[in-house]
Amino acid sequence: MLSGVGPASHLSALGIHVVADLPGVGSNLKDHVVVDIGYMDKTKQSLSFLRPTSFTHSLQLIKALWQYKLTGKGPLTTNLAEAVAFIRTDDPDIFPPSEFPPETAVEDTTTGKAAPDIELFVTPVAYNEHGAGTPLGKGQYTFMLHTVLLRPNASGTIRLQSKNPADSPLIDPQYLSDQNDVKNLIRGVRLLDRVAHTNPLKDIIDPAGDNHPKLHQNLSKTSDKDLENLVRERVQTLYHPTSTARMAPLEDGGVVDPFLRVHGIPNLRIADASIFPSIVSGHTTAPVIAIGEKAADLIKNAVGGQARR
Ligand SMILES: Cc1cc2nc3c(=O)[nH]c(=O)nc-3n(C[C@H](O)[C@H](O)[C@H](O)COP(=O)(O)OP(=O)(O)OC[C@H]3O[C@@H](n4cnc5c(N)ncnc54)[C@H](O)[C@@H]3O)c2cc1C
Structure with missing residues (x-):
């Protein structure tokens, strides 16, 4: 321009x-947007020590750094998003009509019957504000599940604010301006909650995190309206413009x-x-x-x- x-x-x-x-x-x-749901890990095996907030974390990090330097192995070999699933919001095995009434149905925005509209992934550490925010608890161990909106209806714009190339452009992504996109993410969050409360994850969630304001360990009784508020509060870019x-x-x-x-x-x-x-x-x-x-x-x-x- x-x-x-x-x-x-x-x-x-x-x-x-x-x-x-x-x-x-x-x-x-x-763009793809993502909603992250965090959990506290009672096994203390998660990689929260990568951003140390306690003496034990610091020792673990030093050990991991040496292990990687000497052997090329250990926790630092992680790519963080270690497991992924691509699914469809209209899959009746995953979203049975008895639990998901027609008014919660998501319009089909996929490219074909075998194509997904949700991606789930897991990270062996919970983070806040793209990792730049305050760690979620001093000396704690956490992990996260994530749901990604793959086929957004909403679309945004980029415009110039002036003809000076040093001025930043005006980027208006219009995230969640379309209610179908919100419905997709609500289904995604419900699925994350179910995965988290299915073993093996179920047994490693620490009830100490139940009332943590930034973790959402129990969402099964949360209404769709409250889940919409959660989605709107927690939505972030996955950096795919x-x-x-x-x-x-x-x-x-x-x-x-x-x-x-x-x-x-x-x-x-x-x-x-x-x-x-x-x-x-x-x-x-x-x-x-x-x-x-x-x-x-x-x-x-x-x-x-x-x-x-
Ligand atoms: C933090 C982050 C994590 C990501 N993780 C993943 C991932 O795990 N997997 C995945 O598939 N995708 C990931 N992506 C998305 C992926 O990186 C982008 O979709 C992809 O790089 C886009 O490629 P591009 O060529 O369109 O733009 P870019 O890769 O951004 O390339 C644009 C290039 O143009 C140059 N440039 C800009 N202005 C000028 C100018 N005026 N003159 C000359 N050169 C200029 C820039 O320096 C840059 O090299 C991630 C993105 C980000 C930001």
Whole structure:
């Protein structure tokens, strides 16, 4: 947009010379959001010591650091999200109609009957505000379960606040502006609660965490309304923003064609997460790499004279 490619009215209002009027630039912002539910671990096997809040934690961390340095093994080999599940909100085995009445049903936003709309994952440590917040308890051991909204209906925007490139853009993700997205996350949280209260996790939850304001160890009796409040309070980005220069025809708000070329600007291609027509139902790095590989092939073909487009 700073270079004059974007919605003409927005660019003109900021005094930017319009090179190409492409209304889709900066629109259709999609992202995966996540809701985290924390638990206290009575086995003290969790990795809360990675951010030490007690002398014992510090000793464990030093031991883990040495173990990793000397053997390449131990707790520091974790990728944190150690187990994942991809599921559907309309799976009757997981959400039986007897417990989930029709008014709680989630609209099908998936790409097909075998595609998921919820991801669950577990981390062997609970964290707060993306890990930047205060640890959840001094010397405590915690873990977390997480539910991810994979197919959001809501979409947001990116706009400029001025033509000065040093000014931050205005990012309005519109998270949870669509009630279907909220319903999806409520089902996800209910499932997390059920997983947590099924062994082996059930036996390791420490009742000492029952009344901790940032842990939510028992949600089975919580109403949907209260779960909605919890979802809205705890929702965070999973850092997967996409689709602000989506691949689609110009009349559908598209910015690039199927060959990654920006509509109306010869020889300018985009190869990153912004060209996703919509967000994928999984994490974004692998598809971005695939786009990069494809872009290299397209450009090689184009400059090589074969299949010049
Ligand atoms: C904290 C975090 C954790 C994540 N974890 C995962 C994960 O576990 N798995 C997964 O699949 N995905 C994960 N993602 C998402 C994934 O990293 C992104 O979807 C992916 O990197 C997007 O690729 P991209 O090429 O679109 O953008 P980027 O990777 O952001 O690349 C953009 C590049 O453009 C450069 N750049 C910006 N402005 C300019 C400019 N004016 N001139 C020149 N260069 C410029 C930047 O320096 C950067 O190198 C995570 C993201 C974050 C932030």
